[in-house]
Amino acid sequence: MIKPKKINRAELGGNSTKFYEVFARIDSNDVLAHVGSIEAPNDELAQVRAWYVYDQQRWREMCVVPTDAVISVTDKGARGKIKEA
Amino acid sequence: MDRFDLATLAPEARDRLKSDVLALADSKLVLANWYTTCVHNGRSLPDFAAILGMATATFGHTRGLYLYLVNFGIPYTDLERRRDATAINSMNLLDKPPESWEDFVASVYLAEQAMWTFASGFLSHPDRALSGLVQKIGQESYFHLKYCEGWRGIFAGTENAELGQAVARRLPQAAAWFGDNGQNDILYDAGLRALPAAKLREAFLNEVSSGLQASQIDAKLPDPAPPAADWTIERRRAGNIPDRLFGIVQLKDPAAAYN
Numbered sequence: 570m571i572k573p574k575k576i577n578r579a580e581l582g583g584n585s586t587k588f589y590e591v592f593a594r595i596d597s598n599d600v601l602a603h604v605g606s607i608e609a610p611n612d613e614l615a616q617v618r619a620w621y622v623y624d625q626q627r628w629r630e631m632c633v634v635p636t637d638a639v640i641s642v643t644d645k646g647a648r649g650k651i652k653e654a
Numbered sequence: 655m656d657r658f659d660l661a662t663l664a665p666e667a668r669d670r671l672k673s674d675v676l677a678l679a680d681s682k683l684v685l686a687n688w689y690t691t692c693v694h695n696g697r698s699l700p701d702f703a704a705i706l707g708m709a710t711a712t713f714g715h716t717r718g719l720y721l722y723l724v725n726f727g728i729p730y731t732d733l734e735r736r737r738d739a740t741a742i743n744s745m746n747l748l749d750k751p752p753e754s755w756e757d758f759v760a761s762v763y764l765a766e767q768a769m770w771t772f773a774s775g776f777l778s779h780p781d782r783a784l785s786g787l788v789q790k791i792g793q794e795s796y797f798h799l800k801y802c803e804g805w806r807g808i809f810a811g812t813e814n815a816e817l818g819q820a821v822a823r824r825l826p827q828a829a830a831w832f833g834d835n836g837q838n839d840i841l842y843d844a845g846l847r848a849l850p851a852a853k854l855r856e857a858f859l860n861e862v863s864s865g866l867q868a869s870q871i872d873a874k875l876p877d878p879a880p881p882a883a884d885w886t887i888e889r890r891r892a893g894n895i896p897d898r899l900f901g902i903v904q905l906k907d908p909a910a911a912y913n
Contacts, residue, residue, distance in 0.1 A: 607700055613804030617797050618700035621707030 588636040589615040593628040606636065658781040660725055667844040670887075672726045674841065675784070677743045677890035678773060679719035679733075681831075684744040684895070685765050686712035687903045691751075692758055704801055711794040718787050725783075739900040743889040746882075747827040749896055753820075756809065760820035763802035764828040764862065770795040771858040772832065775847040806869035818873030821866065828862075829855055830881035831890055 588608055594601045604623050609615035615633045623631070644650040660668060689709035696702040720733040747765055752758035770792065777792070779785040809817040832855030839850040849857070859878065866873050885892040895903075 608698070609700065609804070611804050611807045613800050613807055614701075614704075615804075617704050617801040617804060620797050621704045622700055624707065 586610050587615070589619065589633040590636055590639060591619045591623055591631065591633055593623065593626070593631040595626050596629050599629075601630065601632065607633065658783075660781070663846075664844065667840050667846060668726070670840045671846055672723065672728075673743070673888050674772075674890070675719055675723055676733075677745070677831075678769060679716050679723065680742050680744040681748065681765065681769055682712050682716040682719065683742075684748045684899065684903055685762070685769070686716060688748060688752075688758075688762065688765075691902060695755060695758065697755075708798050708801065711798070715791050715794070718790070722784060722787060735905045739894045739897065742895050742900065742903065743891055744895060744903075745827070745831045746885075746891050746893075747824055747831065749899060751899075754816060756814065756816035757820040757824075759802060759805045759809075760817055761824055763799075763806070763865075764821065764824050766795060766798045766802060767861055767865070768828045768831055768858055770799065771854050771861065772851075775841075775849055775851070775854050778848050779846060803865070803869065806865070806871055810870040815872065818866070818871045821862070821871070821873045822875055825862065826876055826879055829859060829878050830885060830892075832858065833885075833887055833890070834880050835878070837887065 586608055587610070588606055590603060591605050591607055592601045593604045605619075607615055607619045607622060609618050612633070612635075615635075619631060619633050642652075644652050660671075663671070686709050689705050689712060693702055693705045693709070696705050717734075720730060723733055724730050745765065745768065747761065747768070752761055773788045773791050773795075776784055776788045779788070806817065832851050835852045835855065837852070839847060839852070841847040842850040855878075859875075863875060866875075882892040
C-alpha cells in the first residue's frame with residue numbers, strides 16, 4: 570500500500586484559515602452587492618480565490634471583507650430580530 | 655497615428671520580435687500545462703478553482719500570442735499543433751517538474767514574474783495589437799502574482815526553508831531566459847521594446863528579491879550567471895524540452911488522432 574505523504578499545516582494553508590465575505594458590482598450604476606463568501610488563510614489568497622470562484626460576471630469592482638470585521642447590527646437568527654438592551 | 659506594419663521592420667528586428675513573442679507564448683503554454691497537471695495538488699477546493707482559473711487565463715495568453723504570430727506568416731495550426739519538441743521554445747525553468755508544493759510555488763512565482771517582466775517591455779509597443787494584448791496579460795498576471803504572494807505569506811515565519819531553497823535553486827534558469835547581460839538588444843535599438851532585455855533581467859531580479867524580502871522568505875540568492883553554452887537567443891533556451899514534458903504539452907492533431 571502506498572503511504573500518503575504527510576502534509577504539514579503550512580502546505581494546507583496555515584493554522585489560521587479565515588472566512589471572507591465577497592462583494593462585487595458589474596458596473597458603476599450597480600450597487601456593491603454581497604455575492605458569497607470564501608475561505609482563505611490570508612488576504613492575498615482570499616482576493617485570488619474570490620476572483621476565480623465568483624467569476625460568473627465580468628465584475629467592474631470586487632472587494633473582500635474578513636467576516637470577523639462584520640459587526641452584526643441585528644441579532645443573529647432566522648427573523649433578524651432587533652437587539653434588546 | 656500611423657498604422658504599424660511588420661513589413662517595414664528590418665529583417666533582424668522582425669525575426670527577433672517573432673522569436674521573442676514565440677518564446678513568451680511557448681513558456682505560457684508549458685506553464686498552463688503545469689497548472690492543469692498540478693491542480694489536484696491544490697490544497698483546497700478554492701485553491702483548485704484558483705489554479706484552474708490561472709490555467710485558463712494562461713492558455714488564453716498562449717492563444718492570443720499565437721494569433722499575433724499569424725501576422726508573421728505562420729499558420730495558426732502549425733503553431734498550435736504541428737511542431738515537435740525541437741520547435742517548442744519554452745523557458746528552461748519549466749523543464750523539470752516540481753518536486754514538492756514549495757517547489758511548485760517557487761517555480762510558478764519565478765515563471766509568472768519573469769514572463770510578466772519580459773512582456774511588460776512591449777506595453778508601449780508601436781503595434782497596438784501587441785501592446786493591447788500585453789496590457790490584458792498584465793491585468794490577469796496581477797492575480798497570478800497575488801496567488802504566489804499569498805503562498806509566500808503562508809510559508810513566511812515558519813521553520814520551513816524549502817520555499818527559499820527552491821527559489822534559489824530555480825532562479826538562475828529564470829534569469830537566463832532574459833539572455834546574456836552583454837548582448838545588444840535589437841528590439842530595444844529598433845524602438846520595439848521599452849527597455850533592453852538586460853534591464854528587464856535586472857528588474858526581474860530586483861522584483862524577486864524585494865518580493866521575498868516583503869514575504870520574509872529567507873533565501874540565499876545566487877549571483878546571476880550567464881546562460882548555458884548551448885543557450886540561443888532565437889529560442890531563449892538551451893537544448894530541447896524533455897520528451898515527457900512534450901508528451902504533456904503537445905496538442906494532438908484531431909486528424910492524426912483518428913489515423
